[in-house]
Amino acid sequence: MSRAMTLAVAFVATIALILGGAAGIGYLTADGADSPPDLENDHYLDEELISDGTPGEADVTMSSTGPAQMVLIDAGAADGAMPVDPLALLGLGADGAADRDVRPLVNALIENGHEVRIHTPDPDAAQRPPADGEPTALGADLAEADAFVTFRTEYADEEVEDIEVFVENDGHVLLASDASAEFDGPGAASLDSALGVTTHPGYVYNMEEHDLNYQRVYAEPDIDSPITRDVDRVVFQSATPVGASTTQGTLRPIDGSQLSTTRESTEEPLLVHQGNVVIAGDSAFMSPENAQRVDNDVLIGNLADFLVENDRDAGTQPPEGDADPPSEPVPPEGELPDDGLPEEEPPG
């Protein structure tokens, strides 16, 4: 090898060695070759995270063995003001619109030999008010009934009077209201006033303990009463607090429950029994699915007993077309005006 060749090889080898070393060190110390981080997300793996969706079972039984009674049901607007079935707006299929919401109660009544009749609201009633002395369609139905279950909160003045007379003449009434009723048209105050009960704006929720949703709250009886017999706990959904001046049995939300309008804890009852009237702040607690939750089925059975255990003799007691004018209603707890709501045009 010539001298020049030797020197060239030495030059190139030196450069290659130094630059190769620099590249190698750079590569070895680069961050990109790290293995992926091992991230733990234990909060996704907690088995308690998965809510139990087992539907449960219902067994609605009645203890009453009295004679057959006729129970009238007005399921015209079970869920707020609008019938569930659009056909009901046309007066078609109204009896089927909320059939599910009341079916466990209806079945218990039928199985025990009682008669159930559905009152179908007349969509044109507002345009064709009954003539003087002529009974309203509801009044005519109530005249034959021993008990009345309603999911409606809005009635014409004449109908409210009929319901009031019905209650005064030993008819038993179950009113299933809900938190959306306060958002409907002129409001439910007239009926509440006639029945001597109150509803309070807002819904009750519970973030700590609930049935699969914060608005599905548990309620428990505070005193022993026929309505709450054998009931440990029931579920109400989006329920509004209800009240009455004197109560014979109540279901109150459990600890941790709060009212939507105040965001404060509340113990106001969600179901109240006063004399011939029971008002519930929820219209969904009797649906088949909810009947299967905790003791809702027991409560439904007790309510069925309440409806048929009355002193009413439908054949001899008003309301009828020639019934006496009703007496003044007793304002509950002095919270409502004596004359109810001012007369307003119904919403268009």
Place this chain on the structure above:
Amino acid sequence: MPAKKYIEAFSMRQQVAIVVVAAAVVAGLFVPAVYGTTNEPADTVAVVEVEGPVNAALADDVETELTEVRNNDSVGAVVLKIDTSGGQPVASERMYKSVQRTSDEMPVIASVQDISASGGYYAMAPADDIYVLPTSTVGSIGLNAPAPSSSPPAEGPSGPDKTGSNEIEQWAQQQTLADTFVDAMMAERGDEFEMSREEVAHADVYLGTEAIHNGFADEIGSLDEAVHEAAERANMRTYEVDTRETGMDGGLPILIQTDDELVAVYSNDPGYADIEPMPFAYVYDGAVPHIDTIERFAADDVEAAVDATDATGGEDATDDEANGTEESDGTDDVPSLSREVSP
């Protein structure tokens, strides 16, 4: 030759030594460049935009960008520029996981612009710090879904749950979806939140001024300040900012509430294929317009256009918009879009 004379004055060994030293000097000049190409110093803060409704397209882009960021040695820190009211649960989770992994490797700071709520909050929660502006909106940790309801039996499907399961099972699934979100946020920021899990699950939103006190955010600061903080945490003396856009152009899809559900609309003039229902969503409800509102204002546009053509009634349309109430008694003045465009 004098040169040859000089060379021959050194022995062979001395000549080799001189060449080696010369080669080392030359190589030394190139060492920084060679080292830099294989181990590039981090001098870039990547600003990854997370804007518009959270959906699969946005999650795709955010994942791609953050993966590239992690593999790019020149990027030493990330700032998430967030402006979203949320969207699909899975897309939110994908971004959450991607941000979490990135945050494990380098400083990540979230900079909230107008709003980072629900699914948007989910995505940015693993960031080291959340920067908000005083009137930014953050929070809404929860699920948006309609109440399950039973429906008549559908004849034909192979199983009872093929077209919607039992009402109670749906309630349970929705609660699990909500709890998944809340638990993840408690895991990420439970130490920062100045409230209980139940209060977090109320799904409230907070302004920036409130959020820095209740733990939903860490600092009041702009995007620039977030970028600077990220660079400092990555020990960059000087830095460059590399902004990476994500999601579909024009901020699509548009989220719209109907009476029953939330829908994502993927076109300003949507056909059937451009509408996607979102039965479950991590969305801040207050930032999503109702279809009636959109129709009402769109109807005004149509009416104004018709009026302009007729050269009459232009003022009526303006009045309607000024009144701006849904319960307007002038229903004749505020027709629905369908009424207006129907022949």
